[in-house]
Amino acid sequence: MTDTRELSDPEFFSRLDGIELRARAVVEGFLHGLHRSPFVGFSVEFASHHEYVPGDDPRHINWKLYARQHRLYVKEFDGDTNLNLYVLLDVSGSMACANKGRSKLAYAATLTAALAHLAIRQHDAAGVTLFADEVLANLPPRATAHQQGEILGLIAGAAPRAVTDAGKAIHQAAELCRKRGLVVVISDGFDDLARLTDALDHLLFLKHEVILFQVLDPWERDLPLEGNVQFRDLETGETLTTLSESVRDGYQAAVREWLNDLDRECRSRGIDRIELTTDDPLDKALLEYFVRRGRMV
Template sequence: MPFDPRALIDPAFFSRLESMELRARAIVEGSMHGMHRSPFLGMSVEFATHREYAPGDDLRHLNWLLYARHDRLYVKEYDAETNLNLHLLVDTSASMSCANSGRSKLHYAASLAAAIAYLALKQGDAVGLTLFADRVVSHIAPRAKPNQLDAVLAAIARAETRPATDNDRALHEAAALTGRRGMVVLLGDLFGDLTAIVGGLDHLRFLNHEVVVLQILDPYERDLSVDGHIRFRDLETGDDLTTQAEGVREAYLEAVADWRRKLETECRKRAVDRVELITTEPPDRALLQYLVKRSKTF
């Protein structure tokens, strides 16, 4: 059910983000000067190449040393820095309502999305939001305007889970809305057909986005940390299954581990960062650990 947007904001958590940066590994396209590499040449501090002088070029950027050596005029060109288009894709399918640990996966995803949006907007990037289940249910185009965080928080706060059996259509619809290349952060449990999920990731990578998957799981789902006679309920279909936990635990854990390995392998093949998160882990710690790890790769 919808929740208070104020519950998504932990001032202490946000204050710890002040010293962090969210930088794109890939070259991005943008219209404002910012902190990310751009494919377009402009005036920046980082030299790119030389080209021959043409009438109208700024004389301040002539390379006089090359002129003295070759008796020809060359202009220095630089890599422009740009703003980033950050696309937040949040899964609102019914399985995200799982809250065995006290906090639902959707609330956990919403808190992370709010923090990432704050971080990106703070550094001048444009942030957009897409909520999806069996299809796209809400979309906010990326903007860097001052009230964009309010719009993102309000949309997340209105989010309601709904059954989703068509991951393929939903992810392709979401990908089609992302526009020019930038960074996509996908937040969800990634339950569903692996081929369909991989197809959605392929669509995003085909559009030249850098993709980060924050996979959110309830510890009961991952570890089957219960004993005795239990009843499982499929949150997508409503189907029930009653069984003895000890009798199925070994096979269950093996199947879950195999699924996670396959998902990790497919993400690695596509240069997609996959970060597995558990709802009992404080979201601020999980996000900060990832950002610190990510910063070391630049």
């Protein structure tokens, strides 16, 4: 959990406010883009109707049906319980990469807050787990009024940790995802492919639906620079200086092969992998993804 000493730290509150404002802006843009969408149901699919009785949620009244029938009907939904949303957020050292001004961790934190806001707005339960070489903090899913604030506080207090072991950490996180639900892993995916996919298999074995949002920095994906470039490993501190033109083709080919391999492994498991770079607008990315899945808030 967030260190209580940070609660009197102005910088902490600045980070907290910044994440909340960005997340709300993302959600507002996302919802604006969905306003003409034909899809319904973030957590559950629309099934049928029943006639309105006192105590029904008026937000679920089908007003188009009322215009035809002149009677109030309420939408019913498949499923007896709301969704449990588990967001596993990578806070390892490589997530500190910020060549375009915004770090992968800052981008991923905003995405985490936006997803939690969407879920809680839908009265679903949302929780967040921070991981690097192990699980560092865990906030179990809840649908309470204070949960959004708890999530924001946890995210705002997160700082990059040097070492990565996503495979080990996700295995640990899987044991904390006790009720079946939707597990969203937000990470750059920098780990051995076999170890990473084995951990994702653990989540699938527990009957969760799994989504991987892979967040990358544009420079580390495309290497668009000219001249001498110094690479620094954010987890070991090691540096390497080289001429970008001499390595670009090989570098880009290796990155493409790695991404294609990861994408193939995810598709073979029915896992949606969404690749994002830190200069992608998050609201458009969410809109494209959820509309493609046939879901909306």
